[in-house]
Amino acid sequence: MSLKTTNDTTTIDPNAKKLIVFLDCGDTIIDEGTEIRDDNDIVIEANVIPGADIMVKTLAERGYILAIVADGRAQSFKNILTQNGLYDYFTTMIYSETIKASKPSSRMFKAAIGALDLSEQDCSRIVMVGNNLSRDVKGANAMGITSVFLSWTPRYPKLHADESEIPDYTINHPLELIDLVEKLNEELG
Template identity: 75%
Template sequence: MNGSKEEKRLILFLDCGDTIIDEGTEVRDENGIVVEGKVIPGADVMVKTLAERGYRLALVADGRAQSFVNLLTMNGVYDCFETMIYSEPIKAEKPSPRMFKAAIGAMDLSERDVGRIVMLGNNLSRDVKGANAMGITSVHLDWTPRYPKIPADASEAPTYTVSDPLEFVELVERLDAALTASEAGSASTAS
């Protein structure tokens, strides 16, 4: 990541399958490791743009570590992430709070920071439900036809929905500006 950019207030957790990588293009080896896959149109630009603009990024994804290393490296976005949390070593999958807590810990954050974390994912029952349960702002990327687009219940209702990865960049910029303004307002009334 480019250290000369001003760090943004929002912290971004991103899923991988059907959020960055098109699961329909994945090729697996005999051990089930993904060895090939293509990005969703615009997803590589999304990740690089967010990193270049100073956002701290964590991958929070269900699956095997080597699959993500392969996919993110071949698509040129591996180095954009500050940390990568995979279900394989955590021994849990989203919506388990262990996945989100591992990312919070790996980024040296605390419970006080939860209000400035945004989770982008394609799966309402995993990404959105897990983020909501932790008090993390949830954003559903409804790009894929592979997963339900209608929440099964209130626990799966996203805070925001985007249909395109580049729409997420615009949303994040608005949310970060609002958070920065809110914090500036709080600081001026406290002094």
């Protein structure tokens, strides 16, 4: 539930959704195969996966809180998300560089939960969408967060190494996430 404050009056935002969406960035929103890096290994340019920009914008416009939970360097994400017009759609952005941990570490997920003023009791209403079974899915599963595997890229394994890497849901294209998120939000009541 989201609250909206205007002129010292607090009301429930009728467009707010119960479900919270955590998204990885590389090969989930941005096509890693298009990344151009500078001499300091900062990504200075990259393209979105076809449909990923529409997915992000649609979910945000429908009232979902979106958070980036990604391994990498903050400046890289700022560059590519700004370049592709997506930076402002995220309520918070959690990066391994600033957290000093990488997924599947619970520190990444806990940082996002804390940044959104949630608690671990809220894990059941969070989905983590990512392209990496050993990082995104394994980390989400360990936290009790619903895991969604985006099986779009050929760069990462598509078969789980063990039970901890089995996703709750698998999608093949970013646009498939919209209907899945709407269904999961409805199931929350």
